[in-house]
Amino acid sequence: MNLSRTGYWGLLTASAALATFTIAYAQQSPAPPSTAPAPRGASSYAPVDIKEPFATTLARMKAAQPEIQKRQADLLAERYDLANRPATGVTMSRGKAVQEGARAKLAAGVTWDQLAGMTPTEIRDRNLFPKGFYPLPHPNHAEGGMVFPKFEIEEIKKQEARDLTRFDLEFDLPDQFLPEFPPPIYLTTRPDLGDVSQGKLLTIDNYYELFNGILNPKQIEGLRLLLTPFPQQQFNQTEDRRSEKASRGVACFDCHANGHTNGATHLVGDIRPQEFRHRIDTPPLRGVNIQRLFGSQRALKTVEDFTEFEQRAAYFDGDPVIATKKGVNVLARGSQVHFMGEFQALLDFPPAPKLNVLGKLDPAKASAAELRGQDIFFGKGQCGTCHVAPFYTDNLMHNLQAERFYKPVMINGRYASADGPIKTFPLRGIKESPPYLHDGRLLTLEDTVEFFNLVLGTKLTAQEKQDLVLFLRTL
Structure with a gap:
């Protein structure tokens, strides 16, 4: 893979240096000075004016995909015991088994x-x-971006005919280590109803029938917006997308499935250069009403700040320049952001x-x-x-x-x-x-x-x- 063409933020290492990094990790020793990452990247910005034809990018990255996925799979196998070993009699709310035992491997x-x-x-x-x-790297850290578990991709494709498949890589962690799917939905305002999901994945196709008569009109509109796909860095209509066909984009609840999480991953948008960016495990939105900080490390102060920030910056790796090119969704703070925040504040923890x-x-x-x-x-x-x-x-x-x-x-x-x-x-x-x-x-x-x-x-x-x-x- 030609990282200088596909990696955002001007990665500074050549292929020889990357080989050295791989050896350094295998030995678990500090990277020698000649291969240590530069403290400053070549640029803070993603490339906007792409010169390579999309067909060429598609072919090149598809060809590189097997080796990239093997590298990540080898890393996971080296680190963890990935066996499907459920705990006896312990399940999540809808019956998925909980895995037991420390899975991180120790030195001999x-x-x-x-x-x-x-x-x-x-x-x-x-x-x-x-x-x-x-720290756990992204499935392809040099490239980054949102990556969805296969079960989420298949259900969204079935319900909405929208494809969240990336042509350059797939999700890395085995399903047994991810939340149950689809997860239940509990509301702070209607605890008497229990799980209101009816066992379905909430989408733009079914939200109205599930919630009409339970939510007020503002909350229903907020939920609609949380389920509406908008352009995102890897899923959009431009030639530097990572979906084979032009995409309508990604919805908030594509990662926060049913207001919870499906384990989808991404990279933080607020660190440069690329090799210093942290992988994100999508956190649940359950219990938003009692939280006062949002974002694992950004410390945003309100859920409204978080909602607005996500679609204006995090969706585009923190780069408003590339966001403009790909079609940023600028939400109205006094209405849309408020409506979305109000619905999120209704999501409750499961019964204990x-x-x-x-x-x-x-x-x-x-x-x-x-x-x-x-x-x-x-x-x-x-x-x-x-x-x-x-x-x-x-x-x-x-x-x-x-x-x-x-x-x-x-x-x-x-x-x-x-x-x-x-x-x-x-x-x-x-x-x-x-x-x-x-x-x-x-x-x-x-x-x-x-x-x-x-x-x-x-x-x-x-x-x-x-x-x-x-x-x-x-x-």
Whole structure:
């Protein structure tokens, strides 16, 4: 693949340097000075005046696709145990099995307990930080852009005859590590109705029949807009799109399926150059009404800010110049943005029957192990320091400084160094929205417990970790 023609933001490395990066990652050693990414990109802007004919781009990128996908598949296999191994008797709201067990692979001869007993410096110097805990690159980091799971693509094509397939790559994580599809919809205004989705994926074709008589007219209009496709960086009518046919675009709920998430991925739009951009795991919109920060690292202050920002900037990788070319959807702040925000604020967390009104376990309903897990959560595990009941967020940003544990390294075009501050996501309904952390690098709740046990230095025992996972499943 000719990255200088297809990668946005003027990637500075030539093919020889990329080969060196791949070797550097395989050895998990810091990239040598000659291949370290430049601190400044050649340009902050995407190329606008494309000289290569679309047919040539299409043929070239289709030919490169198998090798790009193999590279990402090899990375995932090296990092994780990807087996379909569901937990006994644990499902999401509509019955999809929850995967169990820590899936990040350890270095040969090292146990989780041994690792937790080491200092960050020792782990870094001995190169023992689990590869599954490093930042996760995009399926093709040099190219970036929205990538959708196959089940979402097929359902949208069936209902709307709109194709979200990219000709240059496919989604990378196996379906068993993604949320159930389609997810249920719970409303803060009508908890008596339970799941109002009727088992359907909400689209422009069915939203009116599902919600007429339940929502007010503003909310119905907001929902219509959230389901309406608008041009996006990879899905539009221009010659630098990544859909084979000219596309009507992408809708907000193409990623936030039924106001939740389907695990679709993207890259943040607010970092340059390309190799420093972070992968995004689409977060749920459930519980928007209790949140005060939006965007995993952008710290936008209202859901209206987030809604407007997404379509004017994030849809186009943070580049308003290319947005103008491709057809930016400029929403009216006083009406459309407000209507969309009002609907999003109705999306509720799934029921948690074992919790009381303060968000803690009811001793009459919880098991002894779950109660022990709650004690660990608010005590030794330090989880409750940031994830405060009843919704299990403090609405703040925190810097975990995971870079203490590893040396900077290039991983499939992603320069793994510091993540910076990350929003405290609510943990209500957490078992329904794998994978975890802002970039989806943690595949299971067990991985998440091991990650924070290491990063926070809490030194939990095996039993304490197990109890903590059981508690998290009740939220």
